[in-house]
Amino acid sequence: MIDVLRMLNRGRSRPERVRAWLVAAGAGVAAFLVCTGISLADFRDEGGSLTGLALGLLAFPVAGLVHQANRLATATRERRLAALRLAGAAPGDVRRLGALEGGWLALAGSLAGAVVYALTHLSGPLTPVPFVVVLLTVGGVVSGARAGRDVIASPLGVIRRPRVRGPRVRDLLLALAGVALLVTGLVVRGGFPIGGKYGTAVAMAAGLVLLVFGLTLAATWLIRGYAARIGRRARSPETLLAARLVESDPRAWARALSVVGLTVFFGAGAGAQQAVTGYGHAHALVDLALLVALLTSAAALVVHQAEELIDLRRSFAALAAAGVPERALGRVLVRQAFIAALPVCAVAAVAGVAVVVFPVFGIYEAQYLVWALTRAVAMTGIGVLTAMLVALAARPLLRGALHLETLRAGH
Template sequence: MRMLNRGRSRTERVRALLVAAGAGAATLLICTAVSLVDTRNEGSSLTALALTLLALPVAGLVHQANRLASATRERRLAGLRLAGATPRDVRLLSALEGGWLALSGSLAGALIYLITHLSGPMVQVPVVLILVTLSGVVSGARAGRHVISSPLGLVRRSRLRGPRKTDLLLTVAGVGLVVLPLLMTKGYFRIPVPFGGYGLAVSMAAGLVLVLFGVTLATTWLIRLYARRAGRRARSPEMLLAARLVEADPRAWARALSVVSLTVFFAAAAGAQQAGVGAYWHAHALVDLALLVALVTSAVALVVHQAEELIDHQRSFAALAASGVPERALGAVLVRQAFVAALPVCAVAALVGTLAVILPLGDIYQVRWLGWAGARAVAVAGIGVLAAVLVALAARPLLRGALRLDKLRA
């Protein structure tokens, strides 16, 4: 690790600082959220939800930064291979680096929590420290599995994986964990939920996690179908190339947009819940503020993904530029890629987030609230698509660096 970190560029130092800061922020937010959970106080629970919303996009950003790091340390990774390191050793170093950065950042976040919450609960701090550190290790190991280092350099190995039926099963299982406990307590059977309110909260939380993962992965189907349709109806070379690029690897775009879809999902769900519950306006305002910050974090994660995409396709783009394709046309390809991939993802996330609130509360949810919930869902879906397009526009400097003729070298 000392050899790997020797002579790091300013960009890599910033990336390492970003990973550590993200781990620290996630630790601080999760510890604070756990201390605020109170099943007897809906306002405190909503505040805890707002803090959790901030932690999840930060975690996604950290993983994207780890993926990018595996493809930017070419010279030092090749040096390690010349020194006798095996590909397994290189992946192990990536895991150790990810775990070390996560541990150092989470220790700083835990220290800030202990200082600012001297009278609050502390039992969750070591658990959160362990979970954040393990997540850093797993993220570093998984981020390096698509990279093969050799003494001659570094090769990106991306397995193009299409949609899978198990993705839909995750969504169905998540919806069941959310809806069934509510039907047990509010339906005709009146079956008691194990462990009472805490059992209900754990079941619904696990269900929401499965729904989020399921929706993120299942949108691969929609991304591929929409990209295929957009390619067939393309009226410009830029749109055709963008649609074919998205259609070739829809799962990567679904993974990259998972942070945006998470934000859109919770924003739509919060809007549907706010329409039906007028109290706790301060907690609702905090949730909306958390969603705004989460959207900004999602945009940063998309910038990292755009950089990774340009690294993967830099030779193809450089060849197009060398053949006479103007830089402006290639920039339009990036924008259309973001639009084609983000539109189905954000639309499905907004729809599922709204239904996740309306369906369990169908017996008390009034028709006049549907207008606000629907308008909020459409608005947040549009904002998500707009954020993806703006990120593609902001990636023009990265594209300019990928179009240099030296990228054509073997």
């Protein structure tokens, strides 16, 4: 299988090489940020913990961008996958190839990121490095395998078969597991049974991520309900089409917006904490990290938008052929983003404030609560605005999907 992968890689197109570099670079950046964040975590100094959290936070939008790039790559590498099927490979072999490719790129990138960390932190701890490299490599394998689940490679080409899924109990279990890890880290602090304070930092970071991802994925039913309500009250064809598209596959939007939700969650939580603590330098770094995370989340949404246009290109091309203006279809993309992003960002902001306020609700003063809620509303608006701006930026991708050749080619 490795020899086949090497042979196929020699025939990659330029866009495929760019995506491969994107996956490897993303894994390297994530490894560097996670290792640096863990090394800065110091539970005797809240400022140090916030600084570590700020850097570790950046790794998760990067990881989301890498997964979206894997999904898009699987949908577009038609020539290589079709050639592999012509050579007698089974569909499972094609998916294993994607898992191997994703794992190899993640391993190479994470090793490079670990080397950069070791060279720039000569006195820093090296204990978390092997764990982070293994974790990211396994993540690359899983991402590569899962990215090919909905793609059918045949000798005649590649067909995407999107799976429409609704809310699942597993989403709530993810949120509960996140709460358990977070509470455990707050209780034991530096006495974590595996890895001491570094194990506690990893557990709390994992708990926060599981909590946010669980909540945003569980928001699938809320997205679907909100889209159905908008559809019933739509006063324009663009709004009606946007609402029906979101309602038909709310989970895909929940998955894509989970990275934005993570940023909104931390932004709202940081605002609630800033009201009652000092550490201005650490909080400034957290805000800077949130800004960079938001930009990375926007890049992940661009990739999601491209993936969605691949799935809907025949429908959009048919609408364009029937006389629907390109600008009207562009407005559909923007309204889709608004309808899907508003519930996700609102849930993430409420959860971020709740995590900080509930443990100290009895001593949390009213003026602090007003600031926390104002910051939560602002973060919700920023998240929704980001999604809408990404939809506006996807106009060139939409223009490419409206060619009549899409209808003639039959894919």
